[in-house]
Amino acid sequence: MNQSLKLFTVATLAGALAACGGSGSSSDDTGSTGTVSFDVTDAPAMEFSNVTVSFTGISLKPQNGEWVEFSFDTPKTWNLLDLQGGMSEPLITDEEVPAGPYSELRLLVDTTELASFVTLKDQPDVKKSLAVPSGEQSGLKLKGEFLVAADTTTDFTIDFDVKKSIVNPQGQSLADYLLKPSLRLVSNLEVGSISGEVDYATINQARNSDETQANCTEGYEGSAYVYQGADVIPTDLNVNNEEGNPLMVVPVSLKDGDSLYSYKAAFLTEGEYTISYSCQVDDNEIDDEIEFDGTQNVTVEAGIETEAQTIPLVN
Structure with a gap:
């Protein structure tokens, strides 16, 4: 049968996806149940060395129907x-809930002093x-639709x-930072990933020799920007303007023994994506007009890790 689920932001529906599961998941299936699992993962950030969040429950x-609540003993x-890079941790696993469509999800967060915190690099x-933020009552409400199929297990992440979720309130809050998440809810059966490599040395050398382009930011190896859809013109990340924003920004890293920097963008639903790279720091608040290199289209298939071409693109 078909399951439907959608991308979520706080109080705002960001998009729609499709998934497959078991049968009998109509809201008219009075008394029927299914089991559900929710994991949490993270799209990478650049300026933080630690973002610790303490979850106390999920609803x-x-x-x-009425809220189905799960409170964690610890x-x-x-x-x-x-x-990051496809890693995740379970919030709840194989819990029995009423089958049918759901309209909202809430993550409960412990906000007592430094139970949740960040550190800067x-x-x-x-x-x-x-x-x-005040008004959320220690919970992060995510409005939208997702479906729990009857008599089977539905796994979400x-x-x-x-990078989009942690906001500096600039002295307008008692806390140093606010958790205003930009989240995606995806079915684990409907996602794949993109991995690739970046020839940072070649890019940096070319930029340093070309006066028409700004040099790479010193001490920063750059990030791969992931946009939903093909042939997207890459833009910087602006947290105050969701339109045209990349789906995620993935820092590149150099592993021991490697000569090229690598990246992995995980938990992507099937479809077309545009990948581009920048070696300039993006402050994610204003239009930086940063330079991009190696823009390319990549097709993601469920259950498959797709390898992108090396940036700069090799003919």
Whole structure:
């Protein structure tokens, strides 16, 4: 049967996806149940060395029913930056819930003093407080639709995009940073990934010799920008303007023994994507007009890790 689910942002529906599962998942299936699992993962960020979030529970809202709540005996606390490149951790696993459509999901977060916190790369030993905006009542409400199939297990992953989620309130809050997440909810059966390599040395050398282009940012190897759809013109990340934003920004890294920098963008639904690379730091708040290299189209298939061409593109 067909399952439907959608991308989520806080209080705003960002898009729609499709998934496949078992049968009998109509809201008219009175008394029928299914089992559901929710994991959490993170799309990478650049300026933080630690983003620790302590989850105390998760609640699911059936479209025609009361909230189904799961409270954790012990908070589940992770540094979200450890959950990148396809890594994830379970919030709930194989829990029985009413089958049918759901309209909302809520993540409960412990916001007592430094239970959840961030540290910056230039101040790794200093914990900065992290709080949920007032009005959220210690919970992060995600409105949209997803479907739990009857008599089978439906597995989801919540992609916690830290780069877009952590906001500096600039002195307008008692906390140092606010957790205003930009999340994606995806079915684990309907996602694949993209991996690739970047020839940073060649790009940096070319830029340093070309006065018409700005040099790469010193001490920064760059990031791969992932956009949904083919032939997208790459733009920088602007948290104040969701239109045209990349789906995720993935820093590249150099592994021991490698000569090229590598990246992996995970939990991507099937379809066409545009990948581009920039070796200039993006402050993700204003239009930086940063330079991009090696823009290419990549097709993602469920259950497959697709290899992108090396950047700069090799003929």
